Amino acid sequence: MAAPHSPRKLAAGNWKMNGLTAALSELDALAARDNGCDVLICPPFTLLTPAVAHAGEIAIGGQDCHAAESGAHTGDISAAMLKDAGASHVILGHSERRADHAETDASVRAKAVAAHEAGLITVICLGETEAERDAGDTLRVIETQLAGSVPDCATASNTVIAYEPVWAIGTGRTPTNDEIAQVHARLREKLVERFSDGAAFTLLYGGSVKPGNASVIFDIEHVNGALVGGASLKAADFGPIIDALARA
Numbered sequence: 167m168a169a170p171h172s173p174r175k176l177a178a179g180n181w182k183m184n185g186l187t188a189a190l191s192e193l194d195a196l197a198a199r200d201n202g203c204d205v206l207i208c209p210p211f212t213l214l215t216p217a218v219a220h221a222g223e224i225a226i227g228g229q230d231c232h233a234a235e236s237g238a239h240t241g242d243i244s245a246a247m248l249k250d251a252g253a254s255h256v257i258l259g260h261s262e263r264r265a266d267h268a269e270t271d272a273s274v275r276a277k278a279v280a281a282h283e284a285g286l287i288t289v290i291c292l293g294e295t296e297a298e299r300d301a302g303d304t305l306r307v308i309e310t311q312l313a314g315s316v317p318d319c320a321t322a323s324n325t326v327i328a329y330e331p332v333w334a335i336g337t338g339r340t341p342t343n344d345e346i347a348q349v350h351a352r353l354r355e356k357l358v359e360r361f362s363d364g365a366a367f368t369l370l371y372g373g374s375v376k377p378g379n380a381s382v383i384f385d386i387e388h389v390n391g392a393l394v395g396g397a398s399l400k401a402a403d404f405g406p407i408i409d410a411l412a413r414a
């Protein structure tokens with residue numbers, strides 16, 4: 167794929183540990199829409215292969231992968247396995263995995279290298295906790311995570327960055343527009359400093375994005391889309407978010 171010159175818009179849905187076979191009807195509904203921008207759904211591993219068959223133009227991704235190609239890692243999945251199942255993307259470094267599985271910037275970076283070697287596009291997540299925000303540390307934290315989690319092999323074609331304040335995930339709370347703008351401007355600045363195509367990386371905001379607040383968030387400079395959890399589970403909720411992004 168030719169290197170992009172400007173960021174692509176992406177509406178990404180992370181189903182987390184939700185979804186039995188019946189949930190594929192939501193994917194059918196999304197696939198039948200005229201979406202007007204890139205759409206990605208990351209279902210649980212059990213639905214990956216059937217999801218690919220239901221996805222149409224919608225991209226399908228995993229929610230994590232191991233850094234190793236194969237081996238004795240019970241319960242894990244490799245980047246090559248995701249690719250083999252039909253996935254094009256993988257979410258890495260989500261705060262729920264950083265917290266529940268002790269993932270570090272270094273482990274996220276190693277997974278990202280493995281994912282890129284397997285031909286996957288990574289969606290690398292970062293964001294501050296509420297305590298870090300209250301301490302005025304947001305920009306320092308996101309800069310550290312960006313530098314540590316994103317590998318040197320990253321390009322605008324194989325890497326998406328998702329800013330997800332931990333305290334905004336699933337809470338109904340969001341940062342102010344100015345706070346989102348400040349973080350995204352800093353992410354862009356740091357990407358441009360480090361990568362020759364840094365201006366073209368897609369930057370997502372995630373954390374309590376809903377149909378009611380999506381348009382305002384998508385109007386913020388350097389916000390090129392969203393990583394959506396709860397509101398991605400139903401096409402009736404995710405559809406209007408996709409439309410808001412397509413219009414932005």
Ligand SMILES: O=C[C@H](O)COP(=O)(O)O
Nearest residue numbers: 180335336373374395396
């Ligand atoms: O990966 C998605 C994020 O954790 C956001 O989740 P949420 O939209 O339910 O707040």
